[in-house]
Amino acid sequence: EEAQLEARFDARIDDGGFIEAKDWMPAHYRKTLVRQISQHAHSEIVGMLPEGNWITRAPTLKRKAILMAKVQDEGGHGLYLYAAAETLGTSRDQLLDALHTGKAKYSSIFNYPTLTWADIGVIGWLVDGAAIMNQVPICRCSYAPYARAMVRICREESFHQRQGYDSLLVMMQNGTDAQKAMVQDAVNRWWWPSIMMFGPPDDQSPNSAQSMRWGIKRISNDDLRQKFIDATVPQAEVLGVTLPDPDLQWNAERGHHDHGPIDWAEFWRVVGGDGPCNRERLGARVKAWDDGAWVREAALAHARKQTQPLKA
Ligand code: ACO
Numbered sequence: 266e267e268a269q270l271e272a273r274f275d276a277r278i279d280d281g282g283f284i285e286a287k288d289w290m291p292a293h294y295r296k297t298l299v300r301q302i303s304q305h306a307h308s309e310i311v312g313m314l315p316e317g318n319w320i321t322r323a324p325t326l327k328r329k330a331i332l333m334a335k336v337q338d339e340g341g342h343g344l345y346l347y348a349a350a351e352t353l354g355t356s357r358d359q360l361l362d363a364l365h366t367g368k369a370k371y372s373s374i375f376n377y378p379t380l381t382w383a384d385i386g387v388i389g390w391l392v393d394g395a396a397i398m399n400q401v402p403i404c405r406c407s408y409a410p411y412a413r414a415m416v417r418i419c420r421e422e423s424f425h426q427r428q429g430y431d432s433l434l435v436m437m438q439n440g441t442d443a444q445k446a447m448v449q450d451a452v453n454r455w456w457w458p459s460i461m462m463f464g465p466p467d468d469q470s471p472n473s474a475q476s477m478r479w480g481i482k483r484i485s486n487d488d489l490r491q492k493f494i495d496a497t498v499p500q501a502e503v504l505g506v507t508l509p510d511p512d513l514q515w516n517a518e519r520g521h522h523d524h525g526p527i528d529w530a531e532f533w534r535v536v537g538g539d540g541p542c543n544r545e546r547l548g549a550r551v552k553a554w555d556d557g558a559w560v561r562e563a564a565l566a567h568a569r570k571q572t573q574p575l576k577a
Pocket of ligand 1: 300301304305306309312371392396472486
């Protein structure tokens, strides 16, 4: 009977169909989704930290309001994604425990520091730009609860990308020389980590082949990276910044930009826990969890009271 269920599942996937939470699915499909969705959720939550660093120092009321809204959106994205992962039968406590004990991964990009205000604009432009490129295809992921969560997330990400680009345009067009230099410096620091976000090259990506077959991933790591680079080069020109890659150039034959070698040793070091801010990020998450213990306890005590009959 298991073989029959699996054949039906495969046929539905081959047909471009969607799988719902209560449908039968192979154990490995479930495990892959819990892995990817929970890593994605953790990335949203940890991703609040580098930007949260600048909320109190935003240069104007308008920029502060935008930044607070964006950071709150990221908290919301984390919650939709934890909820999507929970539909696969893993509890939120289990997922968070894996994050807090350092067993679960989250995106490498959030282990880099936000040194100046220009970093906030560049995160919107490059980091959220890369996130959208990666996430739009997930709106068609074969696991429907994940796909549905991604639709709303992508709409919000696109606002995040545009607010970042807009704040950089203001600095580049109306700013002082020092402000323009600050933008260029931020671009220089974030460019390479941003293109690493798409993950290892296809031939070194252990999960890609199976995830592509199952329609969890629709476009490969390298193809998404290429699409991102091609989209970003003209945006950099409009902005008036250079990208820190001397080998970056249009290849008319391929119809794409060629780029220089990516430092994969740095990528694996950061993924492995040894990036510039890994300890700080994880420490901040664990502290937030511990500091919030009394809120969870109070909420549980309140919930218990609601279910107990009132004493006369
Ligand atoms: N940062 C940290 N770890 C990474 C990264 C990265 N940028 N890229 C790949 N990895 C990890 C993978 O999680 C995998 O580890 P695991 O097997 O222990 O889980 C390993 O490196 C090998 O990579 P792949 O085989 O290519 O893994 P996968 O097929 O899962 O592809 C990808 C990685 C593209 C990130 C995919 O999981 C994905 O699309 N996830 C959803 C999007 C997401 O998480 N975005 C987070 C950043 S965007 C944001 O939050 C604003």
